Amino acid sequence: MPFRRFKPRQQLRRGALASLVFVLILLLGAAIIGWQTVREMRSDIHARLSHARDMFDRTLDNAHQAAMAVKPLLGQPCADAKQMLRRQVATVPDVRSVNLTLGKRIYCTSLYGEYDQDYDPSGYVQGQLDLLPGNPVTPDRALIVYRSLGEGGSVLVSVDGYYLHNTLRLMSRETPMAFQVGQRWMGSLGGVQDGAPRLEGDRFGIISQRYAYHLSSHITPRQYWLRAWNYSNGSMALYTLLALLAGGVTFWITGRPVSPEQELARALSKGEFIPYLQPVMDGEGHCAGCEVLMRWQHPQQGMIPPDRFIPMAEASGLIIPMTGELMRQVRQRFAPKAHLLPAGFHFGFNICARHCQDLSLVDDCRAFLEAFKDNPVKLVLELTERELIEVTAVTDRLFAELHDLGVFIAIDDFGTGHSSLTYLQKFQVDFLKIDQSFVAMIGSDALSCHIVDNVIDLATRLGLMIVAEGVENRLQADYLKARSVDYLQGYLFSRPLPMGEFEQTLPSLLPAQTPVRIA
Template sequence: MPLTVKATRTSKTRYLVTLVSGALPILLGVLILYWQAQRTLEQNTAQNAIEAVRQFDLMLDNTALAAKTLMPLAGSLCDNATKLALREQVTRRPFVRATTLSWQKNIYCSSLFGGSHVSPVNPDDYVDGRLWLMNGNPVTPDSALLVYRLTEGDRGVFASIDGYHLTNALRLISRYTELVLQVGPHWLRADGKVHSSATPVFPVAHYQLASSRYAYHVVAGMPQEEVWRYMEARYPPLFSLVVFFGVLAGLFAHWLQKRACAPTHELRRALAANEFIPYFQPVVRGDTHQWAGCEVLARWKHPKEGLVRPDLFIPLAEHSGLIVPMTRALMRETAAQLAPHAGSFIPGFHVGINISASHCHDLELVVDCQEFLAAFPPGQITLVLELTERELIVPTDITRQLFEALHRLGVMIAIDDFGTGHSSLGYLRNFNVDYLKIDQSFVAMIGADALSRHILDSIIELSGKLDLGIVAEGVETAEQCKYLATQGVDFLQGYLFARPMPADDFIKCLHDQ
């Protein structure tokens, strides 16, 4: 049900609202699906890069083992036994294409040429002196090679991996992810060509992962159109569902607008029908967690809409001037429901009720409080009025008389949501306040945000210096509870202890306590 003070919309405006209400869920749904597709592709790309590194590490493990095995032969004669040992490693070790021995930076014996081919070695070609991604060798000049070099003094052993194995890994790990093997300034993609230009940057799901054991890294990613291709392939049912909910939202918005009625009239009707009922949220002591009181929260039990939250109707009630009779009705209903069970309360049981600026225009609130307190045995409860800041309470002679009269009755004054409004400090200066209620936004940041914690600590310190009681709202975790208790907060309130509940449930829980 719309609760607004705006004039009735024109037919053109209603249809525009209907159209926007239907289009927004569709647009939002498509954006969410696009974001989800991006996230999925990023995860897939990362997993493919990890798998590529695992495969290349496995290949290099074999070359490293072959080189280590052959190292004792480096520097010896390139006789038949040496050549046989070189070829044996090529045969026994997976992925190893060729093995070579060097002495004093000159290759003199290999599994391919024996001792007939001698060539110098340039250590600068090798990244960290170990790896070189090259275009090929004299046997296969157009086939990439990854050469592993192991040296001990003047001795050296080389073991190479054929580009066929490298490109197979890049091509077969994923159908959609493009993978690039980069060793120093050279890089190889699935086409088998070694490049020396800048490494490609992928527009979608770009990911780079370095090996922790060898001097290379893998770059992975996808082309720009891959997100939409993925969505078209995987999300057709979800697209239909998004459109369905968009149409449903548009129809619902149109139905709500058609059945709209004057909000002030609806509030007056609900007030006359006693549809505003109290809910109670316990307030516990910070040290013992014993129930010390409760806050009374208004709920609208609408015959068609069900239970309506206060943030949907309290601002309208204040704007329309109905907040005073609504609060008066709430106080009477609260007294009627709690008074028969007052014997179960500890002496001085706190009952907190919110008031706004509209209550401070005259002294009628004093009469309302007198009637409320008269329903209970003397001293059995303490009425706490919580000042809200939705409307500013201006200090005047009337307000000063009002708060003095309330204090003479034994009514206490609390500032609700302290620290969030522009007038909190002004209330402290102008009114005789008894309690500060810390806003739940500061409590929620305990352990997460240092600035909010410092503000919270400052509020607690301020209350101590002013000799004011303090209540922390919105306590939801054991960590928050422990921190507040350690700081000496008097009272705690929040879902950790209990949610707002109707009177019957509250009385039952109170008896259990």
């Protein structure tokens, strides 16, 4: 049978119809992707604003707590009050300084003790908050001051702008976010500016119900376009195929981006979460152990830093099997070579509030220690402070069983998150880890030195071991050694390393007579 021949006019008509179907399907796909992008970005920005407000409220709750603790001291001599002021700085998270005023005069501070300086209460929005670009002690470091009015005076509690900046930076992923108090605001870059932030396109905002600030953000048309472009390649390929076939079932949901939880679960099943080890040095400058840190080796995006996925893993509960997988990799790598490790060598793993409500952590720790039974090592669990750990019957049982196994407990980044003296009592802590933000200011910030000294004194009185994180120069190391800090950790000694590089580096971090040969 000969092939059917179409007349030129019929060919044109068929081509026009095919082109029309092709264009309609592409337009439908583009419309669906555009609607989906707008909806998801708006939902995401509302969620991030709400989350950021909760974090800022918690930070200011700490300032309020410190103010309430010292308010009864208003009017008392500074000599009687200054120790209580300094105690709040040392024990209440986020608090940088506490000051007492009478009338319009500051007469006592946690930093200097007796003091005499005027201040202007009219600058406080609703008489409560003032956002400052700096102060005479740290002129280039922003801070926010919380004011609590008392009889005859007030309590002024300052919070380091680092906490505000860090929260804004974490929350400003695709779209910037601004924290505004009165006529001043701070953005994700950390600087304090006068006026109002410049908002283009769609504007979004949220107001704190407890404190005199509000948060704002915006989405420009260009940001909508970039989001659609970056996440729509798979969907557009599908719609293009449907257009070329000019038929079939039109479906639009297949190419939608997967949720973060699904991507984390996929990465866990593919073994993409790998351990990086950072040496922990003893007072003699020799490696006594390591902290095991989680990294995500993504097949397309490369190495993803932990601050981009750990909070989502904790919120979803996937952090529990992810930590178990990390322990499995470390024990499989090092258990056969444990006889070559220094005596008393310890491995530290980070755990969070989710771990403390799941008894499977005990099984993971038991399996880890069992793997080293012929050549025992120490296992340290470091409690991170991003979320408050609620003390329940499960946590009591968990920590009791962990201590029965011989597992050591450390409080990580002590003094910067939700930890309190209650943690030290309830969880039978063995180690305190001084946060790197305090260590970084040694030699340049007297307040941070006071905090470091107070943490060391607290740990010494409680009979706890001390680890200082973020040691980056010899001045910091000498300062900490002079105060008998047990262990040091930081880039001065080594950055976090993959397991293979750690094995190769370890011999150089041990005494010359130590017979360690890990190949």
